[in-house]
Amino acid sequence: MWLWRCLQSGDHLICSQDVFGSTRVMLNNYITKFGVEVTYVPLTDLDAWQQAVQPNTKMLFCETPSNPMSEIADLEALSAISKQAGALFVVDNCFCTPILQKPLRWGADIVVHSATKYLDGQGRCLGGAVVGSNELMDKLVGFLRAAGPSMSPFNAWVFLKGLETLRIRMQAHSANAAELANWLNAHPKVGKVFYAGLEDHPGHQLAKKQQTDFGGVVSFTVEGGREQAWSVLDSTKVISLTANLGDTKTTIVHPATTTHGRLSDEDRQQAGITDNLIRVAVGLEDIIDIKNDLKRGLDLI
Ligand SMILES: Cc1ncc(COP(=O)(O)O)c(C=O)c1O
Incomplete structure:
Protein backbone atom coordinates (compact mmCIF):
# COMPACT_ATOMS: atom_id res chain seq x y z
CA MET A 1 0.00 0.00 0.00
CA GLY A 162 4.93 -9.48 21.30
CA LEU A 163 7.21 -6.44 21.45
CA GLU A 164 7.69 -6.96 25.19
CA THR A 165 9.68 -10.15 24.55
CA LEU A 166 11.22 -9.20 21.19
CA ARG A 167 14.73 -8.51 22.49
CA ILE A 168 15.18 -11.80 24.30
CA ARG A 169 13.47 -13.74 21.52
CA MET A 170 15.80 -12.27 18.87
CA GLN A 171 18.83 -13.13 20.97
CA ALA A 172 17.59 -16.69 21.46
CA HIS A 173 16.62 -17.11 17.77
CA SER A 174 20.11 -15.92 16.79
CA ALA A 175 21.87 -18.26 19.21
CA ASN A 176 19.89 -21.29 18.01
CA ALA A 177 20.34 -20.34 14.34
CA ALA A 178 24.12 -19.92 14.74
CA GLU A 179 24.38 -23.36 16.29
CA LEU A 180 22.24 -24.93 13.58
CA ALA A 181 24.18 -23.19 10.79
CA ASN A 182 27.47 -24.52 12.13
CA TRP A 183 26.03 -28.01 12.51
CA LEU A 184 24.61 -27.99 8.96
CA ASN A 185 27.93 -26.69 7.64
CA ALA A 186 29.65 -29.81 8.92
CA HIS A 187 26.97 -32.25 7.69
CA PRO A 188 28.11 -34.43 4.75
CA LYS A 189 24.71 -34.29 2.97
CA VAL A 190 24.53 -30.49 3.12
CA GLY A 191 25.99 -28.43 0.28
CA LYS A 192 26.11 -24.73 1.05
CA VAL A 193 24.81 -22.97 4.14
CA PHE A 194 23.55 -19.40 3.79
CA TYR A 195 23.81 -17.57 7.11
CA ALA A 196 25.72 -14.33 7.63
CA GLY A 197 26.84 -15.49 11.07
CA LEU A 198 29.23 -17.95 9.42
CA GLU A 199 32.69 -16.42 9.12
CA ASP A 200 33.09 -17.48 5.49
CA HIS A 201 29.81 -15.82 4.44
CA PRO A 202 30.68 -12.99 2.00
CA GLY A 203 28.52 -10.55 4.00
CA HIS A 204 29.81 -11.58 7.44
CA GLN A 205 31.85 -8.42 8.17
CA LEU A 206 29.12 -6.13 6.86
CA ALA A 207 26.49 -7.92 8.94
CA LYS A 208 28.73 -7.53 12.00
CA LYS A 209 28.88 -3.80 11.34
CA GLN A 210 25.18 -3.26 10.69
CA GLN A 211 23.60 -5.85 12.96
CA THR A 212 23.99 -6.69 16.62
CA ASP A 213 23.43 -10.40 15.83
CA PHE A 214 22.71 -12.54 12.79
CA GLY A 215 19.06 -13.48 13.24
CA GLY A 216 17.11 -16.71 13.05
CA VAL A 217 16.86 -17.67 9.37
CA VAL A 218 19.23 -20.25 7.90
CA SER A 219 19.03 -21.56 4.34
CA PHE A 220 20.97 -24.49 2.94
CA THR A 221 21.23 -26.78 -0.04
CA VAL A 222 21.21 -30.55 0.17
CA GLU A 223 22.97 -33.08 -1.99
CA GLY A 224 20.64 -33.79 -4.93
CA GLY A 225 17.62 -31.88 -6.16
CA ARG A 226 13.96 -31.21 -5.41
CA GLU A 227 13.17 -34.80 -4.37
CA GLN A 228 15.98 -34.89 -1.80
CA ALA A 229 15.04 -31.47 -0.44
CA TRP A 230 11.41 -32.53 -0.02
CA SER A 231 12.44 -35.76 1.69
CA VAL A 232 14.10 -33.62 4.39
CA LEU A 233 11.02 -31.41 4.73
CA ASP A 234 8.64 -34.37 4.82
CA SER A 235 10.67 -36.16 7.48
CA THR A 236 10.29 -33.44 10.09
CA LYS A 237 8.13 -34.07 13.15
CA VAL A 238 8.99 -31.16 15.45
CA ILE A 239 9.53 -28.48 12.82
CA SER A 240 6.39 -27.09 11.15
CA LEU A 241 6.15 -27.14 7.39
CA THR A 242 4.94 -23.62 6.65
CA ALA A 243 5.97 -20.52 4.75
CA ASN A 244 5.74 -18.27 7.80
CA LEU A 245 8.87 -17.30 9.71
CA GLY A 246 9.73 -15.55 12.94
CA ASP A 247 7.71 -17.86 15.13
CA THR A 248 8.85 -19.33 18.45
CA LYS A 249 8.27 -22.67 16.67
CA THR A 250 10.81 -23.62 14.03
CA THR A 251 9.37 -23.54 10.51
CA ILE A 252 10.74 -25.04 7.32
CA VAL A 253 10.00 -24.27 3.71
CA HIS A 254 11.03 -25.24 0.17
CA PRO A 255 11.37 -21.75 -1.37
CA ALA A 256 11.39 -22.89 -5.03
CA THR A 257 7.87 -24.36 -4.78
CA THR A 258 6.30 -22.17 -2.10
CA THR A 259 7.46 -18.68 -1.07
CA HIS A 260 9.14 -18.15 -4.45
CA GLY A 261 7.02 -20.61 -6.45
CA ARG A 262 5.21 -17.92 -8.44
CA LEU A 263 8.44 -16.48 -9.85
CA SER A 264 9.44 -17.40 -13.38
CA ASP A 265 12.23 -19.99 -13.66
CA GLU A 266 14.51 -17.21 -14.85
CA ASP A 267 13.73 -14.92 -11.90
CA ARG A 268 14.24 -17.78 -9.46
CA GLN A 269 17.53 -18.65 -11.07
CA GLN A 270 18.60 -15.01 -10.95
CA ALA A 271 17.83 -14.93 -7.22
CA GLY A 272 19.88 -18.12 -6.67
CA ILE A 273 16.89 -20.19 -5.52
CA THR A 274 17.66 -23.73 -6.59
CA ASP A 275 15.48 -26.84 -6.25
CA ASN A 276 17.73 -28.26 -3.53
CA LEU A 277 17.42 -25.18 -1.30
CA ILE A 278 15.69 -25.34 2.09
CA ARG A 279 14.95 -22.41 4.41
CA VAL A 280 14.63 -22.89 8.15
CA ALA A 281 13.36 -20.14 10.44
CA VAL A 282 14.90 -21.38 13.65
CA GLY A 283 12.62 -21.19 16.66
CA LEU A 284 13.17 -21.36 20.38
CA GLU A 285 12.94 -25.12 20.92
CA ASP A 286 15.90 -27.03 22.33
CA ILE A 287 18.42 -26.98 19.46
CA ILE A 288 19.02 -30.74 19.88
CA ASP A 289 15.40 -31.40 18.87
CA ILE A 290 15.78 -29.21 15.76
CA LYS A 291 19.02 -30.91 14.73
CA ASN A 292 17.56 -34.39 15.26
CA ASP A 293 14.47 -33.45 13.25
CA LEU A 294 16.62 -32.40 10.29
CA LYS A 295 19.06 -35.27 10.74
CA ARG A 296 16.26 -37.79 10.18
CA GLY A 297 15.67 -36.46 6.65
CA LEU A 298 19.30 -35.78 5.85
CA ASP A 299 20.19 -39.39 6.74
CA LEU A 300 17.71 -40.59 4.07
CA ILE A 301 19.57 -38.82 1.24
C1 LIG B 1 11.33 -10.47 4.10
C2 LIG B 1 9.84 -10.50 3.99
N1 LIG B 1 9.18 -9.36 3.76
C3 LIG B 1 7.83 -9.34 3.66
C4 LIG B 1 7.09 -10.48 3.79
C5 LIG B 1 5.58 -10.36 3.65
O1 LIG B 1 4.93 -10.71 4.76
P1 LIG B 1 3.34 -10.50 4.90
O2 LIG B 1 2.74 -11.39 3.88
O3 LIG B 1 3.05 -10.87 6.29
O4 LIG B 1 3.09 -9.06 4.61
C6 LIG B 1 7.73 -11.68 4.03
C7 LIG B 1 6.98 -12.93 4.18
O5 LIG B 1 7.51 -14.01 4.30
C8 LIG B 1 9.15 -11.70 4.14
O6 LIG B 1 9.82 -12.83 4.36
Missing part, protein backbone atom coordinates in the same frame (compact mmCIF):
# COMPACT_ATOMS: atom_id res chain seq x y z
CA TRP A 2 2.78 2.41 0.96
CA LEU A 3 4.33 1.85 -2.47
CA TRP A 4 1.23 3.29 -4.09
CA ARG A 5 1.60 6.42 -1.98
CA CYS A 6 5.31 6.91 -2.68
CA LEU A 7 5.38 6.26 -6.43
CA GLN A 8 3.48 7.42 -9.46
CA SER A 9 3.23 6.71 -13.15
CA GLY A 10 6.52 7.40 -14.92
CA ASP A 11 8.66 6.65 -11.86
CA HIS A 12 11.38 4.04 -11.74
CA LEU A 13 12.16 1.68 -8.86
CA ILE A 14 15.31 -0.39 -8.35
CA CYS A 15 14.87 -3.57 -6.33
CA SER A 16 17.30 -6.28 -5.26
CA GLN A 17 16.87 -9.62 -7.03
CA ASP A 18 16.67 -11.70 -3.87
CA VAL A 19 13.49 -10.57 -2.11
CA PHE A 20 10.42 -12.33 -0.70
CA GLY A 21 8.55 -13.89 -3.65
CA SER A 22 5.34 -11.88 -3.21
CA THR A 23 7.31 -8.63 -3.20
CA ARG A 24 8.55 -9.54 -6.63
CA VAL A 25 5.09 -10.66 -7.80
CA MET A 26 3.60 -7.38 -6.54
CA LEU A 27 6.19 -5.33 -8.38
CA ASN A 28 6.08 -7.39 -11.60
CA ASN A 29 2.32 -7.90 -11.85
CA TYR A 30 0.76 -4.88 -10.17
CA ILE A 31 2.98 -1.85 -9.62
CA THR A 32 4.12 -1.97 -13.24
CA LYS A 33 0.43 -1.83 -14.30
CA PHE A 34 0.35 1.70 -12.91
CA GLY A 35 3.21 2.81 -15.13
CA VAL A 36 6.08 2.32 -12.68
CA GLU A 37 9.19 0.80 -14.19
CA VAL A 38 11.13 -1.78 -12.15
CA THR A 39 14.77 -2.88 -12.51
CA TYR A 40 16.25 -5.77 -10.51
CA VAL A 41 19.89 -5.82 -9.53
CA PRO A 42 22.03 -8.20 -7.44
CA LEU A 43 21.81 -7.00 -3.84
CA THR A 44 25.54 -6.89 -3.22
CA ASP A 45 26.64 -5.43 -6.58
CA LEU A 46 26.91 -1.71 -5.83
CA ASP A 47 28.03 -0.90 -9.40
CA ALA A 48 24.83 -2.51 -10.70
CA TRP A 49 22.71 -0.33 -8.37
CA GLN A 50 24.61 2.76 -9.50
CA GLN A 51 24.30 1.86 -13.17
CA ALA A 52 20.59 1.13 -12.84
CA VAL A 53 19.85 4.70 -11.70
CA GLN A 54 17.82 6.68 -14.25
CA PRO A 55 16.68 10.32 -14.18
CA ASN A 56 13.23 9.06 -13.06
CA THR A 57 14.48 6.72 -10.30
CA LYS A 58 12.38 7.47 -7.23
CA MET A 59 13.03 4.47 -5.00
CA LEU A 60 15.67 1.89 -4.09
CA PHE A 61 14.26 -1.15 -2.27
CA CYS A 62 16.05 -4.05 -0.63
CA GLU A 63 15.87 -6.67 2.09
CA THR A 64 18.85 -7.37 4.33
CA PRO A 65 19.46 -10.17 5.19
CA SER A 66 17.57 -11.22 2.10
CA ASN A 67 14.94 -13.92 1.87
CA PRO A 68 15.92 -16.73 1.42
CA MET A 69 19.63 -16.38 0.50
CA SER A 70 20.70 -14.28 3.52
CA GLU A 71 22.69 -11.83 1.40
CA ILE A 72 23.72 -8.64 3.16
CA ALA A 73 23.19 -5.18 1.67
CA ASP A 74 25.65 -2.35 2.30
CA LEU A 75 23.08 0.07 3.71
CA GLU A 76 25.35 3.11 3.90
CA ALA A 77 26.48 2.67 0.29
CA LEU A 78 22.93 2.16 -1.00
CA SER A 79 21.76 5.16 0.98
CA ALA A 80 24.48 7.28 -0.68
CA ILE A 81 23.39 6.08 -4.15
CA SER A 82 19.74 6.83 -3.40
CA LYS A 83 20.51 10.30 -2.01
CA GLN A 84 22.58 11.15 -5.06
CA ALA A 85 19.68 10.00 -7.25
CA GLY A 86 17.13 11.96 -5.21
CA ALA A 87 15.29 8.70 -4.49
CA LEU A 88 13.83 7.15 -1.34
CA PHE A 89 15.76 4.26 0.15
CA VAL A 90 13.43 1.61 1.57
CA VAL A 91 14.60 -1.39 3.60
CA ASP A 92 12.57 -4.47 4.51
CA ASN A 93 13.89 -5.27 7.99
CA CYS A 94 11.78 -8.38 8.62
CA PHE A 95 14.66 -10.77 9.26
CA CYS A 96 16.43 -8.58 11.83
CA THR A 97 13.69 -6.51 13.47
CA PRO A 98 14.77 -3.22 15.12
CA ILE A 99 16.46 -5.27 17.85
CA LEU A 100 19.22 -6.50 15.54
CA GLN A 101 19.35 -3.75 12.93
CA LYS A 102 18.23 -0.14 12.68
CA PRO A 103 18.36 0.76 8.98
CA LEU A 104 17.31 4.39 9.59
CA ARG A 105 20.68 4.85 11.34
CA TRP A 106 22.47 3.67 8.18
CA GLY A 107 20.61 6.11 5.96
CA ALA A 108 17.35 4.38 5.02
CA ASP A 109 14.35 6.70 4.58
CA ILE A 110 11.67 4.10 5.21
CA VAL A 111 11.79 0.73 6.98
CA VAL A 112 9.06 -1.85 6.44
CA HIS A 113 8.19 -4.96 8.43
CA SER A 114 5.80 -7.81 8.14
CA ALA A 115 4.74 -7.70 11.81
CA THR A 116 3.29 -11.18 11.27
CA LYS A 117 6.86 -12.47 11.61
CA TYR A 118 9.14 -11.76 14.60
CA LEU A 119 7.31 -8.68 15.87
CA ASP A 120 4.42 -10.87 16.95
CA GLY A 121 6.60 -13.95 17.15
CA GLN A 122 3.91 -16.52 17.84
CA GLY A 123 1.94 -16.66 14.62
CA ARG A 124 -1.14 -15.07 16.18
CA CYS A 125 -1.88 -12.00 14.05
CA LEU A 126 -1.38 -10.55 10.60
CA GLY A 127 0.00 -7.03 10.39
CA GLY A 128 2.67 -4.73 9.10
CA ALA A 129 4.68 -1.69 10.08
CA VAL A 130 6.09 1.21 8.10
CA VAL A 131 8.62 3.44 9.85
CA GLY A 132 10.22 6.74 8.82
CA SER A 133 10.38 10.46 9.44
CA ASN A 134 7.26 12.32 10.59
CA GLU A 135 7.18 14.11 7.27
CA LEU A 136 7.14 10.88 5.24
CA MET A 137 4.75 9.10 7.61
CA ASP A 138 2.31 12.03 7.53
CA LYS A 139 2.07 11.55 3.79
CA LEU A 140 1.41 7.84 4.23
CA VAL A 141 -1.17 8.20 6.98
CA GLY A 142 -3.56 10.18 4.78
CA PHE A 143 -3.36 7.50 2.10
CA LEU A 144 -3.72 4.63 4.57
CA ARG A 145 -6.75 6.24 6.19
CA ALA A 146 -8.42 6.47 2.82
CA ALA A 147 -7.32 3.01 1.63
CA GLY A 148 -8.22 1.30 4.91
CA PRO A 149 -5.59 -1.25 5.98
CA SER A 150 -6.28 -0.61 9.67
CA MET A 151 -5.33 -3.00 12.43
CA SER A 152 -8.02 -4.05 14.90
CA PRO A 153 -7.41 -2.86 18.49
CA PHE A 154 -7.15 -6.45 19.70
CA ASN A 155 -4.49 -7.34 17.13
CA ALA A 156 -2.60 -4.14 17.98
CA TRP A 157 -2.63 -5.20 21.64
CA VAL A 158 -1.31 -8.67 20.75
CA PHE A 159 1.52 -7.09 18.75
CA LEU A 160 2.40 -4.86 21.69
CA LYS A 161 2.60 -7.95 23.91
Whole structure:
Protein backbone atom coordinates (compact mmCIF):
# COMPACT_ATOMS: atom_id res chain seq x y z
CA MET A 1 0.00 0.00 0.00
CA TRP A 2 2.78 2.41 0.96
CA LEU A 3 4.33 1.85 -2.47
CA TRP A 4 1.23 3.29 -4.09
CA ARG A 5 1.60 6.42 -1.98
CA CYS A 6 5.31 6.91 -2.68
CA LEU A 7 5.38 6.26 -6.43
CA GLN A 8 3.48 7.42 -9.46
CA SER A 9 3.23 6.71 -13.15
CA GLY A 10 6.52 7.40 -14.92
CA ASP A 11 8.66 6.65 -11.86
CA HIS A 12 11.38 4.04 -11.74
CA LEU A 13 12.16 1.68 -8.86
CA ILE A 14 15.31 -0.39 -8.35
CA CYS A 15 14.87 -3.57 -6.33
CA SER A 16 17.30 -6.28 -5.26
CA GLN A 17 16.87 -9.62 -7.03
CA ASP A 18 16.67 -11.70 -3.87
CA VAL A 19 13.49 -10.57 -2.11
CA PHE A 20 10.42 -12.33 -0.70
CA GLY A 21 8.55 -13.89 -3.65
CA SER A 22 5.34 -11.88 -3.21
CA THR A 23 7.31 -8.63 -3.20
CA ARG A 24 8.55 -9.54 -6.63
CA VAL A 25 5.09 -10.66 -7.80
CA MET A 26 3.60 -7.38 -6.54
CA LEU A 27 6.19 -5.33 -8.38
CA ASN A 28 6.08 -7.39 -11.60
CA ASN A 29 2.32 -7.90 -11.85
CA TYR A 30 0.76 -4.88 -10.17
CA ILE A 31 2.98 -1.85 -9.62
CA THR A 32 4.12 -1.97 -13.24
CA LYS A 33 0.43 -1.83 -14.30
CA PHE A 34 0.35 1.70 -12.91
CA GLY A 35 3.21 2.81 -15.13
CA VAL A 36 6.08 2.32 -12.68
CA GLU A 37 9.19 0.80 -14.19
CA VAL A 38 11.13 -1.78 -12.15
CA THR A 39 14.77 -2.88 -12.51
CA TYR A 40 16.25 -5.77 -10.51
CA VAL A 41 19.89 -5.82 -9.53
CA PRO A 42 22.03 -8.20 -7.44
CA LEU A 43 21.81 -7.00 -3.84
CA THR A 44 25.54 -6.89 -3.22
CA ASP A 45 26.64 -5.43 -6.58
CA LEU A 46 26.91 -1.71 -5.83
CA ASP A 47 28.03 -0.90 -9.40
CA ALA A 48 24.83 -2.51 -10.70
CA TRP A 49 22.71 -0.33 -8.37
CA GLN A 50 24.61 2.76 -9.50
CA GLN A 51 24.30 1.86 -13.17
CA ALA A 52 20.59 1.13 -12.84
CA VAL A 53 19.85 4.70 -11.70
CA GLN A 54 17.82 6.68 -14.25
CA PRO A 55 16.68 10.32 -14.18
CA ASN A 56 13.23 9.06 -13.06
CA THR A 57 14.48 6.72 -10.30
CA LYS A 58 12.38 7.47 -7.23
CA MET A 59 13.03 4.47 -5.00
CA LEU A 60 15.67 1.89 -4.09
CA PHE A 61 14.26 -1.15 -2.27
CA CYS A 62 16.05 -4.05 -0.63
CA GLU A 63 15.87 -6.67 2.09
CA THR A 64 18.85 -7.37 4.33
CA PRO A 65 19.46 -10.17 5.19
CA SER A 66 17.57 -11.22 2.10
CA ASN A 67 14.94 -13.92 1.87
CA PRO A 68 15.92 -16.73 1.42
CA MET A 69 19.63 -16.38 0.50
CA SER A 70 20.70 -14.28 3.52
CA GLU A 71 22.69 -11.83 1.40
CA ILE A 72 23.72 -8.64 3.16
CA ALA A 73 23.19 -5.18 1.67
CA ASP A 74 25.65 -2.35 2.30
CA LEU A 75 23.08 0.07 3.71
CA GLU A 76 25.35 3.11 3.90
CA ALA A 77 26.48 2.67 0.29
CA LEU A 78 22.93 2.16 -1.00
CA SER A 79 21.76 5.16 0.98
CA ALA A 80 24.48 7.28 -0.68
CA ILE A 81 23.39 6.08 -4.15
CA SER A 82 19.74 6.83 -3.40
CA LYS A 83 20.51 10.30 -2.01
CA GLN A 84 22.58 11.15 -5.06
CA ALA A 85 19.68 10.00 -7.25
CA GLY A 86 17.13 11.96 -5.21
CA ALA A 87 15.29 8.70 -4.49
CA LEU A 88 13.83 7.15 -1.34
CA PHE A 89 15.76 4.26 0.15
CA VAL A 90 13.43 1.61 1.57
CA VAL A 91 14.60 -1.39 3.60
CA ASP A 92 12.57 -4.47 4.51
CA ASN A 93 13.89 -5.27 7.99
CA CYS A 94 11.78 -8.38 8.62
CA PHE A 95 14.66 -10.77 9.26
CA CYS A 96 16.43 -8.58 11.83
CA THR A 97 13.69 -6.51 13.47
CA PRO A 98 14.77 -3.22 15.12
CA ILE A 99 16.46 -5.27 17.85
CA LEU A 100 19.22 -6.50 15.54
CA GLN A 101 19.35 -3.75 12.93
CA LYS A 102 18.23 -0.14 12.68
CA PRO A 103 18.36 0.76 8.98
CA LEU A 104 17.31 4.39 9.59
CA ARG A 105 20.68 4.85 11.34
CA TRP A 106 22.47 3.67 8.18
CA GLY A 107 20.61 6.11 5.96
CA ALA A 108 17.35 4.38 5.02
CA ASP A 109 14.35 6.70 4.58
CA ILE A 110 11.67 4.10 5.21
CA VAL A 111 11.79 0.73 6.98
CA VAL A 112 9.06 -1.85 6.44
CA HIS A 113 8.19 -4.96 8.43
CA SER A 114 5.80 -7.81 8.14
CA ALA A 115 4.74 -7.70 11.81
CA THR A 116 3.29 -11.18 11.27
CA LYS A 117 6.86 -12.47 11.61
CA TYR A 118 9.14 -11.76 14.60
CA LEU A 119 7.31 -8.68 15.87
CA ASP A 120 4.42 -10.87 16.95
CA GLY A 121 6.60 -13.95 17.15
CA GLN A 122 3.91 -16.52 17.84
CA GLY A 123 1.94 -16.66 14.62
CA ARG A 124 -1.14 -15.07 16.18
CA CYS A 125 -1.88 -12.00 14.05
CA LEU A 126 -1.38 -10.55 10.60
CA GLY A 127 0.00 -7.03 10.39
CA GLY A 128 2.67 -4.73 9.10
CA ALA A 129 4.68 -1.69 10.08
CA VAL A 130 6.09 1.21 8.10
CA VAL A 131 8.62 3.44 9.85
CA GLY A 132 10.22 6.74 8.82
CA SER A 133 10.38 10.46 9.44
CA ASN A 134 7.26 12.32 10.59
CA GLU A 135 7.18 14.11 7.27
CA LEU A 136 7.14 10.88 5.24
CA MET A 137 4.75 9.10 7.61
CA ASP A 138 2.31 12.03 7.53
CA LYS A 139 2.07 11.55 3.79
CA LEU A 140 1.41 7.84 4.23
CA VAL A 141 -1.17 8.20 6.98
CA GLY A 142 -3.56 10.18 4.78
CA PHE A 143 -3.36 7.50 2.10
CA LEU A 144 -3.72 4.63 4.57
CA ARG A 145 -6.75 6.24 6.19
CA ALA A 146 -8.42 6.47 2.82
CA ALA A 147 -7.32 3.01 1.63
CA GLY A 148 -8.22 1.30 4.91
CA PRO A 149 -5.59 -1.25 5.98
CA SER A 150 -6.28 -0.61 9.67
CA MET A 151 -5.33 -3.00 12.43
CA SER A 152 -8.02 -4.05 14.90
CA PRO A 153 -7.41 -2.86 18.49
CA PHE A 154 -7.15 -6.45 19.70
CA ASN A 155 -4.49 -7.34 17.13
CA ALA A 156 -2.60 -4.14 17.98
CA TRP A 157 -2.63 -5.20 21.64
CA VAL A 158 -1.31 -8.67 20.75
CA PHE A 159 1.52 -7.09 18.75
CA LEU A 160 2.40 -4.86 21.69
CA LYS A 161 2.60 -7.95 23.91
CA GLY A 162 4.93 -9.48 21.30
CA LEU A 163 7.21 -6.44 21.45
CA GLU A 164 7.69 -6.96 25.19
CA THR A 165 9.68 -10.15 24.55
CA LEU A 166 11.22 -9.20 21.19
CA ARG A 167 14.73 -8.51 22.49
CA ILE A 168 15.18 -11.80 24.30
CA ARG A 169 13.47 -13.74 21.52
CA MET A 170 15.80 -12.27 18.87
CA GLN A 171 18.83 -13.13 20.97
CA ALA A 172 17.59 -16.69 21.46
CA HIS A 173 16.62 -17.11 17.77
CA SER A 174 20.11 -15.92 16.79
CA ALA A 175 21.87 -18.26 19.21
CA ASN A 176 19.89 -21.29 18.01
CA ALA A 177 20.34 -20.34 14.34
CA ALA A 178 24.12 -19.92 14.74
CA GLU A 179 24.38 -23.36 16.29
CA LEU A 180 22.24 -24.93 13.58
CA ALA A 181 24.18 -23.19 10.79
CA ASN A 182 27.47 -24.52 12.13
CA TRP A 183 26.03 -28.01 12.51
CA LEU A 184 24.61 -27.99 8.96
CA ASN A 185 27.93 -26.69 7.64
CA ALA A 186 29.65 -29.81 8.92
CA HIS A 187 26.97 -32.25 7.69
CA PRO A 188 28.11 -34.43 4.75
CA LYS A 189 24.71 -34.29 2.97
CA VAL A 190 24.53 -30.49 3.12
CA GLY A 191 25.99 -28.43 0.28
CA LYS A 192 26.11 -24.73 1.05
CA VAL A 193 24.81 -22.97 4.14
CA PHE A 194 23.55 -19.40 3.79
CA TYR A 195 23.81 -17.57 7.11
CA ALA A 196 25.72 -14.33 7.63
CA GLY A 197 26.84 -15.49 11.07
CA LEU A 198 29.23 -17.95 9.42
CA GLU A 199 32.69 -16.42 9.12
CA ASP A 200 33.09 -17.48 5.49
CA HIS A 201 29.81 -15.82 4.44
CA PRO A 202 30.68 -12.99 2.00
CA GLY A 203 28.52 -10.55 4.00
CA HIS A 204 29.81 -11.58 7.44
CA GLN A 205 31.85 -8.42 8.17
CA LEU A 206 29.12 -6.13 6.86
CA ALA A 207 26.49 -7.92 8.94
CA LYS A 208 28.73 -7.53 12.00
CA LYS A 209 28.88 -3.80 11.34
CA GLN A 210 25.18 -3.26 10.69
CA GLN A 211 23.60 -5.85 12.96
CA THR A 212 23.99 -6.69 16.62
CA ASP A 213 23.43 -10.40 15.83
CA PHE A 214 22.71 -12.54 12.79
CA GLY A 215 19.06 -13.48 13.24
CA GLY A 216 17.11 -16.71 13.05
CA VAL A 217 16.86 -17.67 9.37
CA VAL A 218 19.23 -20.25 7.90
CA SER A 219 19.03 -21.56 4.34
CA PHE A 220 20.97 -24.49 2.94
CA THR A 221 21.23 -26.78 -0.04
CA VAL A 222 21.21 -30.55 0.17
CA GLU A 223 22.97 -33.08 -1.99
CA GLY A 224 20.64 -33.79 -4.93
CA GLY A 225 17.62 -31.88 -6.16
CA ARG A 226 13.96 -31.21 -5.41
CA GLU A 227 13.17 -34.80 -4.37
CA GLN A 228 15.98 -34.89 -1.80
CA ALA A 229 15.04 -31.47 -0.44
CA TRP A 230 11.41 -32.53 -0.02
CA SER A 231 12.44 -35.76 1.69
CA VAL A 232 14.10 -33.62 4.39
CA LEU A 233 11.02 -31.41 4.73
CA ASP A 234 8.64 -34.37 4.82
CA SER A 235 10.67 -36.16 7.48
CA THR A 236 10.29 -33.44 10.09
CA LYS A 237 8.13 -34.07 13.15
CA VAL A 238 8.99 -31.16 15.45
CA ILE A 239 9.53 -28.48 12.82
CA SER A 240 6.39 -27.09 11.15
CA LEU A 241 6.15 -27.14 7.39
CA THR A 242 4.94 -23.62 6.65
CA ALA A 243 5.97 -20.52 4.75
CA ASN A 244 5.74 -18.27 7.80
CA LEU A 245 8.87 -17.30 9.71
CA GLY A 246 9.73 -15.55 12.94
CA ASP A 247 7.71 -17.86 15.13
CA THR A 248 8.85 -19.33 18.45
CA LYS A 249 8.27 -22.67 16.67
CA THR A 250 10.81 -23.62 14.03
CA THR A 251 9.37 -23.54 10.51
CA ILE A 252 10.74 -25.04 7.32
CA VAL A 253 10.00 -24.27 3.71
CA HIS A 254 11.03 -25.24 0.17
CA PRO A 255 11.37 -21.75 -1.37
CA ALA A 256 11.39 -22.89 -5.03
CA THR A 257 7.87 -24.36 -4.78
CA THR A 258 6.30 -22.17 -2.10
CA THR A 259 7.46 -18.68 -1.07
CA HIS A 260 9.14 -18.15 -4.45
CA GLY A 261 7.02 -20.61 -6.45
CA ARG A 262 5.21 -17.92 -8.44
CA LEU A 263 8.44 -16.48 -9.85
CA SER A 264 9.44 -17.40 -13.38
CA ASP A 265 12.23 -19.99 -13.66
CA GLU A 266 14.51 -17.21 -14.85
CA ASP A 267 13.73 -14.92 -11.90
CA ARG A 268 14.24 -17.78 -9.46
CA GLN A 269 17.53 -18.65 -11.07
CA GLN A 270 18.60 -15.01 -10.95
CA ALA A 271 17.83 -14.93 -7.22
CA GLY A 272 19.88 -18.12 -6.67
CA ILE A 273 16.89 -20.19 -5.52
CA THR A 274 17.66 -23.73 -6.59
CA ASP A 275 15.48 -26.84 -6.25
CA ASN A 276 17.73 -28.26 -3.53
CA LEU A 277 17.42 -25.18 -1.30
CA ILE A 278 15.69 -25.34 2.09
CA ARG A 279 14.95 -22.41 4.41
CA VAL A 280 14.63 -22.89 8.15
CA ALA A 281 13.36 -20.14 10.44
CA VAL A 282 14.90 -21.38 13.65
CA GLY A 283 12.62 -21.19 16.66
CA LEU A 284 13.17 -21.36 20.38
CA GLU A 285 12.94 -25.12 20.92
CA ASP A 286 15.90 -27.03 22.33
CA ILE A 287 18.42 -26.98 19.46
CA ILE A 288 19.02 -30.74 19.88
CA ASP A 289 15.40 -31.40 18.87
CA ILE A 290 15.78 -29.21 15.76
CA LYS A 291 19.02 -30.91 14.73
CA ASN A 292 17.56 -34.39 15.26
CA ASP A 293 14.47 -33.45 13.25
CA LEU A 294 16.62 -32.40 10.29
CA LYS A 295 19.06 -35.27 10.74
CA ARG A 296 16.26 -37.79 10.18
CA GLY A 297 15.67 -36.46 6.65
CA LEU A 298 19.30 -35.78 5.85
CA ASP A 299 20.19 -39.39 6.74
CA LEU A 300 17.71 -40.59 4.07
CA ILE A 301 19.57 -38.82 1.24
C1 LIG B 1 11.33 -10.47 4.10
C2 LIG B 1 9.84 -10.50 3.99
N1 LIG B 1 9.18 -9.36 3.76
C3 LIG B 1 7.83 -9.34 3.66
C4 LIG B 1 7.09 -10.48 3.79
C5 LIG B 1 5.58 -10.36 3.65
O1 LIG B 1 4.93 -10.71 4.76
P1 LIG B 1 3.34 -10.50 4.90
O2 LIG B 1 2.74 -11.39 3.88
O3 LIG B 1 3.05 -10.87 6.29
O4 LIG B 1 3.09 -9.06 4.61
C6 LIG B 1 7.73 -11.68 4.03
C7 LIG B 1 6.98 -12.93 4.18
O5 LIG B 1 7.51 -14.01 4.30
C8 LIG B 1 9.15 -11.70 4.14
O6 LIG B 1 9.82 -12.83 4.36
